[in-house]
Amino acid sequence: MSGTYLLVWDAPNMDMGLGAILGGRPTAAFRPRFDAIGRWFVEIALLHDATPQAAVFTNVAPGGADSIRPWVEAIRNVGFAVFAKPKLHEDDDVDPDMIRYIEDNRDSLDGVVVASADGQNFQPLLEELAAEGKAVCVLGFHEHASWALNDPALEFVDLEDVEGVFREPLPRINLDNLPEGGAWLQPFRPLAELLNHR
Numbered sequence: 001m002s003g004t005y006l007l008v009w010d011a012p013n014m015d016m017g018l019g020a021i022l023g024g025r026p027t028a029a030f031r032p033r034f035d036a037i038g039r040w041f042v043e044i045a046l047l048h049d050a051t052p053q054a055a056v057f058t059n060v061a062p063g064g065a066d067s068i069r070p071w072v073e074a075i076r077n078v079g080f081a082v083f084a085k086p087k088l089h090e091d092d093d094v095d096p097d098m099i100r101y102i103e104d105n106r107d108s109l110d111g112v113v114v115a116s117a118d119g120q121n122f123q124p125l126l127e128e129l130a131a132e133g134k135a136v137c138v139l140g141f142h143e144h145a146s147w148a149l150n151d152p153a154l155e156f157v158d159l160e161d162v163e164g165v166f167r168e169p170l171p172r173i174n175l176d177n178l179p180e181g182g183a184w185l186q187p188f189r190p191l192a193e194l195l196n197h198r
Helices: 011-022 034-047 065-078 095-104 120-131 191-197
Strands: 004-010 051-060 081-086 109-115 135-140 155-158
Touching: 004 011, 004 034, 004 095, 011 051, 034 051, 034 065, 034 109, 051 065, 051 095, 065 081, 081 095, 095 109, 095 120, 109 120, 120 135
Parallel strands: 004 051, 004 109, 051 081, 109 135, 135 155
Antiparallel strands: none
């Protein structure tokens, strides 16, 4: 094995992207299976003769540890490391921690997969890594990743295209593939949230 191949998963952002597609919180049938993601990722790392290393970055809301604990333990059992950060303020995002993690591993890096529904914060770093000759892939949802789809330096893989990740097909409707009779596109967040952002 030569270097390291990283998978960096932005859990809050991927949940938000999935929720936008589903029109609400994902149920068990629409939760991504981390064993399938892990198998897919290990195969990619081995193709590059690199050591696979995967980490999920997540926030824990106050009082939310009990609800998130089974999920954290399940993905750790699959082989993913977990970086958990308390969500004490609205801007307590994990993006800076993910970028720092990639930077900390940069010297030994053969490639990186960033799983993020809207990962534009990662674009400058990913373009730098691609320019250095490292393999760079964005894993997400095509509805939210035009920045990656339109960047010739980056490879993009839609999460639903990874074999076995979802038990049921996602109910995807977007402006590119509307049914003949039309379709409702659900809001990304409750309208009442506007009262919190005056």
